[in-house]
Amino acid sequence: MANRHYTISEGKEISISEFFEKNRHILGFDSPQKALYMIVKEALDNSLDACEEHQILPEIRVAVKRMEQDEFEVTVEDNGPGIDRKEVPRVFGQLLYGSRFHSFKQSRGQQGIGITAAVLYGQITTGKEAFIRTRKVGEEVAYDFKLSINIKENRANIIEEKPAIWEEQHGTIISVLAKGKYQVGKQSIFEYLKETATVNPNMSLRFEDPEGKIFQFKRVVERPSEPARAIKPYPLGLEPGEVISMAHESGASTAVGFLSGDFSRISKYSAEEICKFAGIDPDKKPSEITLAEVKNIRSSLDKIKILPPSADCLSPLGEEFIRKGLRNIYDELHPAFYSKPVMRSVSTYNGNPFSVEVGLVYGGDLPNDEPVRVVRYANKVPLLYQPGACATTKALSEVDWRSYGLDQRNGEGVPFGPMILFIHVFGIRVPYTSESKEAIAPVAEITEEIKAALKSAARTVKGFLNKREKRKKISEKFRLVSTLIPEISEKSSSITGLETVPIESVLSKVANVVFLNESFEPSDGGILVRLIVHNYTSMPRSFDIIADPPIGDIVDQKNEFNVRDLMPALSVTFEFRIAVEASRYPGTDYYFRGIDPVYINGAEPLPADWNIAKTDVEEVTEDVQ
C-alpha cells in the first residue's frame, strides 16, 4: 500500500501527491470557495466515522479563522478515539492510506484520501505545515505534530513531534492553513454543518465563523449510532482487478480456500462449483490465478446461486435519528407536518447492497411558490454540489407530485411547494458521478428505490392535506350557520325595521348536522382546547365523542366526552388541556359513537379496532338513533 503509484500513459511514474497537485479538481479542491468547505468536510467525516465506530457521542468544534484576506485557518476538533502516534504520518501525510480502503463496509469516508488531500492543499496554497494533536484512549498524554507532505515520495515530513498535556481524555485536533474564500448560502460550510447536524442528532457541534460568530447545534439524542459491520467482500460487487489483488494478499493456500474464506456468501461447496465452472484447479495457489480466470469466476457466479448480501452490514440512520434530527434543525420554520420517516429494505446494484431513507417536512414558514428544498445525503454525508446530476434529483423529477397535492409543471421536474425532502442513500459502495463524491450516480436500481421511498412519503403528505382540507370545509360550514346566516337575519331586520325571526329551521335546512368546532389557545405551557358541540338538527341528540390528539397528551382528564339530550339549536362546550406547543398543534382528531354519521360533522366514526386500553372506552350502551 505504502508505495502504490498511479501510472500515466507515457509510462512515466509520478507519485499520487504529485498527481493530485496537478489535478486537484478531481478531489473537489477546484475553487477557493470549495476548498475551505472540503477541508471541514474531510476532517468532520473522519471524526464522525471514528466516533461511530467506537460508540462515542460526538463533541465537535469547528472554527474557521481569517488569517489574511484570502488565508484561513480551519480547525476541527473531535472527542473521537484518537490516533496512535505511529499512524499519524500515514493518516495525515500519505494519500491512499486508509484503514477502509479494502474493507467491505459502509462508512462516510471511503478512499483514505480526503484528509491528506486537505493537508496537501493547505501546503500547496500557503507553504505552511498542518498542526495535529491527538490523544488515544488510554494514553497518558497527547502528541502534537507539525507535518507536511513530501510530494515526490508521497510520505509525511514530520517537522515536529512532541508530547503535550491536554485536558481531554481522547480526541483529535487538526488545523490546516489554506487559501480560500469563505462564503455563505446553499453551498457553504455552515449549510454543510447544519445538514450534518440533522443526520447526527447525537452530536454536539460548536462552530465559530470568521467573524467570530458562534453557532451551537445541540445534541437531542443521547445514544451513539449503530456502527456498520464490516463483511467480507461480496463477490458480485467487485471489479476483476480487486479480485486479483485479494488473491495476491490472500492467506489461503488453494483457490477453493480463497473463494470460500475471503468472500461473503460463498461456501466451500459453492467454491468447488465455481472452480468447476471456471475451469480452475481447486488446489491452485490464489496468487497464480490469472485475470482471464477471474473473469471466468465472475461469469460462473451467474450460473450457481449465491445469496444476496446480508443487510446488517448497512448502517441506516433509523427513524428516531431522522425524526429528531429534522425537528432539531427545521422546527424554527414551524412546519405543519413531519412525515413518518420511510425506510426501504435492502436492495443491490451490481452486487452492492444499499438502501434508502426519506424524511419529509411540510408547511409552516416554508414558501409556497418555490421549488421544494431537497437535502441529499450519501452514507450520512450531506451532498451540497451538483444536485442536477444526482440520482436523488432524477428520482424526484420522475415522480408525479401533482397526484399528491403539490404543484409540478407538466407532472415532471422538481415540484413546487412548502416542503423539505430529506433523502439518504447508504450502502457499501454508493456510486458517485465523480471522484469528489458530490452526486450519486443515477443507477437505475438506486433511482427506482429512491422513487419508491419518495412516493411513500408523498402519500403521507396527501393524507395530511386531505385532512386539512376536510377540516377547512367543516369550519366553513360552521361559519355559515353560526355566523353568516345569523348576521344576514340581523341585517335584513335592521334594514326593514322588522323584528328578528327565529332562524333555526333555516339553519337545519342548511346544515342539519351536529357540528364539532374546535379552537385552542396557548395556556400553561400547553394548550387549552375548547370544543363546541352545536346541534343544528331538528331533534335532540345524544352521543359520545372521543378526542385523539395527534401529538401531545390530554392532561389529567379522560379523552371521552358525553353529550346527552342536546336540544336543537343549543350547544355544549367542553374544555381540556393538551401538553403540546400551540404553534405546532395541527388540531385534534375526533371520533364519535352513538349517532348516525350523516348527522355529525367534524368527527369520524370510532374505528372498530380502537385501542381500548389507550382510550379507556367502555362498551357502547345505547344507540339514540
Place this chain on the structure above:
Amino acid sequence: MSSEVPDTGKKLVELARSVYNSLKTGEVPELIMPSRNRDNIVLDPMYSVWRYGESKVTRSAKYVDGAEYILKSLYMIEFILEMIKGSKTSTLREMYYISEGWKNGKFGTQDESDIMAEDLEVITSLMREDFRLRPEENGASVIGNLTIEEKNRKGEFKRINCKDDVGEGGYNIPYNVDQEKLKIVSSDADFVLAIETGGMFDRLVENGFDERFRSILVHLKGQPARSTRRLLKRLNEEQHLPIYVFTDGDPWSFRIFASVAYGAIKTAHISQHLAVPTAQFIGITASDIMNYDLPTDVLTDKDQQALQAELKDPRFLNDFWKSEIEAMLKMNKKAEQQALAKYGLDFVTDKYLPDKLSGPNDLGE
C-alpha cells in the same frame, strides 16, 4: 336615464325584505339575477344594442359564497340608504374602504365591491347614480363647437362652449352627464370623432382637425367611462351627430369600439342608455396595417387569446369583424394609431381620416 328616483330607497328596502321574508317562512334566502357573462348577452331589437338574456344565476345562503354575497349586498343596501338619508355621495373606492367595517360583509377587493354595485343595478333596475355612487375615474375630454350648460357646485347652470371656453385639454366630461346635471344647448358640427389615445387626440387638436372637418373630438381615454359613452349617446340622439370611433389596431381597441357601439358586457343592463348602434369604426384594421405598411408589434399570448374570445363574442358576429379578427390573427401583428406618423405628422389628418371618412362603410351595415 332616471334622475334620482324617490323610489330608490323603497326598492332597496324591498330587496332586504325579500331576504327577511324567506327567513321568516323558514326558506333559505336567495338572490336571483341575470347571469352577467358573454354567453348571456342578446341583441335587443328595439334599441339595436346588446343586453342581458334570459339566463339567471341564483345566490343561495345555503353555501358560504352565496351567504357572503347576500350579506354583502345587505350591507351595501344599508350604506346606500344612509347616504340617501344624509344626502351624501361616495366614490366606489370610498365605499370599498368603508366596507372594511362590515364584519363578515367586507370585500376582498375593490373589483368585488364594484361588481356588487353593478349587480344591485341589475337586480333593482336602478342606476349607480341613484345609489349615490360614483366612479373616481372622471370622464374624458371634448373639443369642438359644442355648447353645453353644466350645473356647478352652487347649483347654477353655467354655459360652456367646448371650442372657445376651454384650453388645449378640452372640456372635462363630469361623471354625471344626465339632463339634470348637463344640458346640451347646441352644436355646429357634422360628426363626432371619438379617439382612443391621448396622443392622437392631441395630434388632431394641434392639426385643427375639429375646425377643418367640422367635427367634435372626444377623447375616450382607453375603455370609455360610462359618462363618456352616455355623452356620445346623447350627442347622437339629441344633436343627430354620427359617431366615428378611431382606435389602435389591436383586440382591446375592438372591444372599446364594441362597448361604444353595441354595449359593454358589464353594463349590458343599461346598454340602451349608453350604446350608439350606428357608431362606425374607423380605427386601424388589419387591412390598414397591410395597405399602409405600418410599423407593428407582434401579438402577445394575451392578445391572441383576446382575439380568439372575440371570435366567440356575439357582438362581433358579422362578416367585417370576422374577417378583420382572422386577418389579424393570421398576420400575428398589431399597430397603434400613432404608427401613422411614419408618413409625417399631418398624414393622419390629411390622408388617413379623410379617406376613411369618405370611404365605403366598412361595416357593411
